[in-house]
Structures are given as structure tokens and as C-alpha cells.
Amino acid sequence: MKIAITGKGGVGKTTIASLLAHSWAKTGYKVLAIDSDPVSSLAGALGFHHPDRIIPLSEMSDLIEERTGAKPGAIGQMFRLNPKVEDLPDKIACQHDNIKLIVMGGVKTGGSGCACPESALIKALIRHLLLESNERVIIDMEAGVEHLGRSTADAVHYMIAVVEPGLRSIQTAQRIKTLAQQIGIKNIVAVANKIKSSEDYQFILKYLDKIEIIGNLSWSESIANIDKFAINHKEAVESDLRLKQEVKTIIEHLERKDV
Numbered sequence: 001m002k003i004a005i006t007g008k009g010g011v012g013k014t015t016i017a018s019l020l021a022h023s024w025a026k027t028g029y030k031v032l033a034i035d036s037d038p039v040s041s042l043a044g045a046l047g048f049h050h051p052d053r054i055i056p057l058s059e060m061s062d063l064i065e066e067r068t069g070a071k072p073g074a075i076g077q078m079f080r081l082n083p084k085v086e087d088l089p090d091k092i093a094c095q096h097d098n099i100k101l102i103v104m105g106g107v108k109t110g111g112s113g114c115a116c117p118e119s120a121l122i123k124a125l126i127r128h129l130l131l132e133s134n135e136r137v138i139i140d141m142e143a144g145v146e147h148l149g150r151s152t153a154d155a156v157h158y159m160i161a162v163v164e165p166g167l168r169s170i171q172t173a174q175r176i177k178t179l180a181q182q183i184g185i186k187n188i189v190a191v192a193n194k195i196k197s198s199e200d201y202q203f204i205l206k207y208l209d210k211i212e213i214i215g216n217l218s219w220s221e222s223i224a225n226i227d228k229f230a231i232n233h234k235e236a237v238e239s240d241l242r243l244k245q246e247v248k249t250i251i252e253h254l255e256r257k258d259v
């Protein structure tokens with residue numbers, strides 16, 4: 001099962017990626033979490049010790065040059081678009097609590113269609129992980145489909161657009177759906193997050209167009225306290241029964257598709 005999580009900034013992508021990762025790890029699955037948001041924060045959310053010491057792939061200059069034939073940041077240089085990546089998961093993944101994590105990092109020249117060696121290496125590695133890994137793969141993405149392409153579309157079983165009760169996040173989800181469909185991703189679904197009342201949920205239902213909502217997460221004091229008290233999502237979910245049930249419902253929905 002491979003899942004990409006996307007949505008507007010601050011909507012709860014990393015939170016949901018982390019909750020799903022913990023939940024699957026707890027039930028005995030091997031989980032591979034990929035942080036492909038340029039502003040990496042998944043390591044901390046997953047409870048990795050010293051997340052600041054994890055070097056993102058985009059900053060491994062020697063490795064990028066070795067694999068692509070060009071230095072990172074180099075524009076206009078020739079570089080390999082299909083670098084060797086098969087051995088990279090073992091080399092660069094970190095492990096904590098049954099969860100493996102690979103942090104991709106930011107690509108300075110950003111934007112879709114970025115042609116630089118680090119972006120080529122990240123894309124090739126994500127492609128490899130999506131096509132070859134037999135783990136539960138969860139990708140925490142920025143708002144968009146960068147790093148995914150037509151060749152990986154079939155391997156993404158679900159793309160989850162996280163929405164909150166606000167038009168901006170809903171508009172972002174609709175835009176993501178269009179982009180995702182353009183590259184051939186089929187199952188684009190939504191998770192409604194930070195729900196404080198039934199009106200919040202109704203608001204999302206009213207404005208979200210043709211994207212199935214597979215579950216919702218209430219606004220949770222224990223999630224809000226994560227930043228405040230520097231705890232992680234595993235601890236938060238253990239202390240909040242409603243949250244636990246809501247995560248379970250999302251997982252059950254995802255698992256209805258036997259992949």
C-alpha cells in the first residue's frame with residue numbers, strides 16, 4: 001500500500017502521515033515514511049531522536065554528484081535522469097519504532113519541472129520506492145504532485161488531500177486533484193482535519209467537489225499539545241481515544257482496497 005499525503009500548508013499533512021505510520025507500525029507492518037516536503041518535519045513528528053541531525057538527500061552533494069554526474073544546484077549541466085538508486089534506501093534511511101524514514105529535502109530551484117540533479121535523484125528514488133518497496137509507504141508531500149510522475153501514478157494507491165474547514169484548503173485540494181489526474185493518479189480522496197463541530201464538517205461537504213472524504217479527525221487537544229510539550233503523535237494518539245478511533249476509521253477505509 002502506497003499513500004501520498006498532500007494539501008495546503010499547515011492543514012495537517014505531517015500529522016496524518018505520522019498517525020498512519022504509527023498505526024501501521026503498531027499492527028506489525030513494515031512502514032517506510034518519506035518526507036518529500038522541502039520543509040522537513042516528519043522525523044520529529046514520528047519521534048525520531050535528533051531530527052535535526054538527519055541530512056536530507058538534497059543536501060548530500062557528493063552522493064548527488066556521484067549518481068547524477070553533476071553538482072547539486074547546477075543548472076544547464078548535463079546529468080543522468082535515471083541515476084542508480086537501488087542501494088540508497090539501505091544507505092540513507094533512518095529507523096525508529098519499526099518505521100523507516102527517508103528525508104528528501106528541498107530543491108532550491110523548486111517548482112514543477114525543475115531540472116536539476118538533486119531533483120532527478122529524488123524523483124528516481126521515489127519512483128524506485130513506489131514501484132519496488134513491499135512496505136507500507138507513506139509520502140508526506142507539499143501541496144502538489146512534484147516528484148511523482150506518470151510512471152509512478154499506478155503505484156500510488158491513494159492520494160490523500162487533507163482539508164480543513166476553510167475555502168483555501170478546499171481550493172488547494174481541488175487543484176491537487178486536477179494535477180494528480182493529469183499524471184494518471186486514480187484514487188484521490190480527502191481527509192477532513194481540525195473539525196470542531198458538525199458545521200465544520202458540513203462546510204467541507206458543501207464545498208468539496210467530487211472528492212470522497214474517507215474520514216475526519218476532530219480538532220484534538222493532544223495533537224495541539226504536541227508542539228507545546230514536544231511530544232510525538234504516538235504519545236498523542238495513546239492519550240486520546242477519539243483520535244485513536246478516527247485514525248482507525250481512516251485505516252479501515254484505506255485497507256478496503258486490498259493492496
Ligand SMILES: Nc1ncnc2c1ncn2[C@@H]1O[C@H](COP(=O)(O)OP(=O)(O)OP(=O)(O)O)[C@@H](O)[C@H]1O
Nearest residue numbers: 009010011012013014015194217218219220223224
Ligand atoms: N486534528 C488536529 N487538532 C489540533 N491540531 C492539529 C490537528 N492537526 C494538525 N494540527 C496542528 O496544526 C499544525 C500543522 O499541522 P502539520 O504540521 O501536520 O501540517 P502540515 O500540513 O504538515 O504543515 P506544513 O505545510 O507546514 O508541512 C501543527 O501545529 C499541528 O499540531
Ligand SMILES: [Mg+2]
Nearest residue numbers: 013014037041
Ligand atoms: Mg508538514
